[in-house]
Amino acid sequence: MTDTIVIGAGLAGAAAAWQLAERGHHVTVLERTTPANEHGSSHGSARIFRYAYPEQTYTDLVVRSKAGWDELQRTTGTRLIRPTGALDHGDIRNPSGLATVLEAAGVEHELLSPGEARARWPQFHFETDVLWHPGAGVLDAGSTVDAMLSAASATGRLEVRTSWPVARVERRGAGYRVHSATGEVAEADAIVVAAGGWLPALLGELSLPSAFLDQFPALEVRQEQAYHFPYREAEDAGTDAAPWPTFIFKSRELQTYGLPGGRDADWRGQKVAQFNGGKIIDSALAQDGVVDAANRRALVAYAETFLPGVEPEPYAETTCLFTTTPTEDFVIDRVDNLVVVSACSGHGGKFAPLLGELAADVLTGTGSVPAEFRVTAQAGARA
Template sequence: MSNNVEFLIIGGGAMGSATALSLAQRGHEVLLLERFEPGHLNGASHGTTRNFNPAYSRPEYLRLLQRANVLWDEISAQAGTQLLQRTGLVNHGIVAEQRQMHEVLAGAGFASELLDINAAEERFAGMKFETEVLHIPAGGQINADLAVSSLQQLASAAGAVIKHGHQASQLEVLPAGGVRVQVEANGASTGISARHAILTAGAWTRQLLGGQMKLPAIHVTEEHPVHFAQIGQPVHWPGFNHSLDPRRDSGSTVYGPIYGMHTPGEGIKVGWHGSGDIIDPGHRPHRASEAQVRALQEYAARWLPGVDPSSYSTVSCTYANTEDEHFILDNFGPLTVGAGFSGHGFKFVPAIGEYLAELALGKRQAEPLFSATRSIAKPIFLERRSSAGLA
């Protein structure tokens, strides 16, 4: 392992792995360091399913979405495996937003359709609906574990060096240019210099930066969706998002928006979005909230006739949430930061890897929406949690 490299990537989850691939395939020298071993369960990139939900209206996200839609298929072809299964995706609960999204998506090249309740329940027999439904056929599920391993294999084949079990303990932007990182591995400490570093350390981002750069606040939460067992005859399960309105008779305690999908071999994954306890990622309790799991069971009993609410297993992952729930994709001289993906970043992974690579190469500027120096006028994350009675 060289102690002086062109590009050093800190954090080998999905975002760091995609950035390594983008840089390596452009012919650059890349060293990727990941503190944990392959397949670990400590961050936000493990598990077998993440929704590919194209329901965005802001142009910044639509551009990323359009690019990711192409890149997932290209990377699947390169890796010789299908990373994105296009099962379709449905959103329901807020009709006005769904109709607006239907118009926006048509202009962005994503077909969608509006289904009335009866048509939606006939097509998707494992679910019940309370409003008109927006169905997006291009949506589906990404295999997160397979995506990370495939991105790393392709990056390695393109010349990137990938080291697991290597923890960056200190990071310093040097006055004369470049970055110096102290790395702990196998009981030894080594200093590595890089012309440019890309920090994609998820929940550990602020810890590594210390006070060197000003970032928007990042709140790390531990989330616990569950897999419910399926019952009855096999049915088609799209991915789904349900915006429950507590003012309506929702049938269960509302901790936030609901998301879900079919995880082959495990059942139907259902979770509250961004409702977990705020934690220190270095001392993660891996403890599910009994009240929130019980509320998911109540939700399933009312809205998911295709599952058994009494038969489930919990899943654990982290979100690194900015207060406006927009990403941080920005440059600080010889340091590029990708962080704050707020539980909705995985669908964009290959496009974000390309974006971060181009930031590091000086081929693009950070957009205001993703700037680390932006002012946050509406703290959506905190407001939503407050309305749900969460600390």
């Protein structure tokens, strides 16, 4: 007998299902297509795991999250994070400020001059100081969703219903009734909504109080674009090769990030994208998967200047969804027995196990979340 429904089987939803099932809850996951499908934000095999943030809160949360990753990898016997280390540079990235935060969190790091960094990583071009932290890596999003659902299933308390597009939620006594777009119904005492890019279209259909909705931050959904540039040196490719580091570059003209591509890009190049460089759409329903030619030209020009170790012509390209709040903080909050876990603002993947823990804590009343994740803290953030 289900007592909790989780809407969405991406990273956040799968994490919530895992944590709740581990705590004895009987969980039903309702997924509009299939877990970690290519239409959402949790597909593929390459997302950045990093510790470097300008805010101490987030770096400390990554440290907490890593314990969850270690547990998940141990219990499922699956390697989900590939160690690579990470580089941060650019005239507004503030590597020295990031180093101060990492120092306070006890995270290993080095601060290097441009020349020192170029000598160590000649495949990059640096014009500012560079922060290096070796504990970073690349996480496999799709395999992580599978691992969390597998761990939840091992408890005997999980059901996953696929091809189940949620249309609306209604209060029914002390619990909830969920209606699908195809006429199906599911009932439970409590609900966790982890709908990602579908949340803007669904938010008004959750039977939430008007006061809560009025305070909810504006959600911006972007169809982001990423490009896979082949390595110039063949020995840089392959799953067993010493991997390139991930990187974040921020200048006044452009903000980019990159990481070694995973199995879905044949392991043979660096995946590079512009942060918040995609077009704004109403919700995930409006995505078309078409890459913008001007964005492609901008990233090719970036590769030509800052990535001398790649051929500046992408061999593959893709789109994905970012659902972002104005402050880029997450939303994890509760009304009655319904918890909203969204949006992850383009940087939530590394926190996946912890997001499930926080959602379970809030739902069961056994813990809390950082104050900035509450809707009241983001009230008025409408632009």
